[in-house]
Amino acid sequence: MAIVECKMRLDKFIASMGFGSRKEVKNNIRKGLVTVNDNLIKDPGFGVIRGKDRVTLKNQPITYEDYQYFMLHKPAGVISATEDPKHKTVLDLLTSKHRKDLFPVGRLDIDTEGLLIITNDGELAHNLLSPKKHVEKIYYARIQGVVTEEDVEAFKNGVNIDDDYTTMPADLKILKSDQVSKVEIIIKEGKFHQIKKMFEARDKKVIYLKRMAMGRLQLDPELKLGEYRVLKVEEIELLKNR
Template identity: 55%
Template structure:
């Protein structure tokens, strides 16, 4: 990344606003390579310089990627005065510019990517990219074979065009649990698709997005950093 101002470095890493960190710098609470620096404009090499705040090292992270198993009752937003957001669940986040890639409804669980990589987010969400997204659904009533075929061919959800072809796999004898793979991301799309064939989704969970698959070890509300391999595959496939 090259060199950036010390106050920006500290603010990016969540130590406070630019105004707050400038005060900390001027109080002599920040050292760079074992020397106290009192100038907010001091240029930091993010690759080589060692920055400490009150003796604690502040490592610089430019792009960050978290996999979250979103629980029900939490909204997919960066901040909200009344509701708990998915960013509130990331307790050890350092950067202030994180955001969820796409949205899951408040009552929907499952995979959510949280990052500050705008380019990757755009590529994953751009309609023309048609990134596969797999969901688990539990339905109010059994899904008939005719309805399953309708969903796969495309249904009318009140848009200009029918939904793109999807894949639907029934998972049990009662035919009320299924996995569905879609290549779009319209508002409430899964629920609207099943509603279009006279059914109702009573539970919805996202299992994958592109090459990224929800870690089975993550309970609802838990998260982890993506592995380098997961990040690389996501970027390649997006």
């Protein structure tokens, strides 16, 4: 039996990769700004085969990708959402052309910095976020108050937050114990404001929080706050093969 290659509408192909809205893309096609395999195409409904046909818009090649993966060094003041009427979102920081269906994997609070994965791979996101998968998230924090070995033990046993929920065991490492302590925390879940609530339950306050790693993927030290880059193939494999 012959294999039938599935075709996609030309306008959908281009719009999916972030090169304008469907309306804008259709107009550009009709204006003669698009080629397929070096042939000028003016029909928005023209069928193209992903990964085979060569498509250009204004002489710029467009490569279709089913999934995209970005590492973002999230700054404070930006929310982990796809859109928001009041605040800048993490997707607003992506200035390069990208798929329209990207989303952040999990949420970092508006005042939390650090590693954030942005993708459109729903299965990967589920596997990274599900408590049943036990994927470690590593954070660095500064804490108002003296962090003690008693706190370390409490984290190891799980901390009661929100009156009706006890966290999974977490690793707390004291880097510096003082009026402002410095610590590293490893958790395997991601409840709303979890780390802040865990320390509040110990009568202490998180004054700075930064995610350093997710699974085996670490934040690239070369990325400045607000910067991002495409994940390397081997980094994607690190996430998938935790």
